[in-house]
Amino acid sequence: MTKLTANFTLAEFTASDTADELGIENTPTRDELANIITVAERLQGLRDFLNSSLKTPVWLQITSGFRCEAxxxxxxxSPSSDHRSGLAADFKAWRADGRAISPDTLMRTVEALGSFDQAIRYDGQTRIHVGYGPKMRGQMLRKSRAGYELYEPGR
Ligand SMILES: [Zn+2]
Structure with missing residues (x-):
């Protein structure tokens, strides 16, 4: 088990049911691994921030991390997806008592910590997407059945 930060292992960023089903190894190259480590460090910072601001241990679950080409x-x-290069992750978070942390709280926290390219909240889901690609646009989006629009908290 390759540990990337205090609370994240490499396996959390490469695990994929689809990869398992199709027999895809989903192994990063050295450059992709460096990107995954960058994201792990950012998410570790986010987790530590939530721990102290919510005053409870927080668990972050990566639901989608790195994706090799296959x-x-x-x-x-998309071939240009930040997941492809290892620079993005989708995740959910829980408090120690098992209550989910709202995606709006996660979005606000990503924004407060800054230096990101894209954060996306999905209607009806607790996970959010965050990408740390080189464009660093700080773009906040909401995805609904109608498509993407700019994210506004509480909508
Ligand atoms: Zn994503």
């Missing part, structure tokens, strides 16, 4: 193709991901 996996990205299999899931229909």
């Amino acid at each position: 996996l990205n193709t299999a899931v229909g991901g």
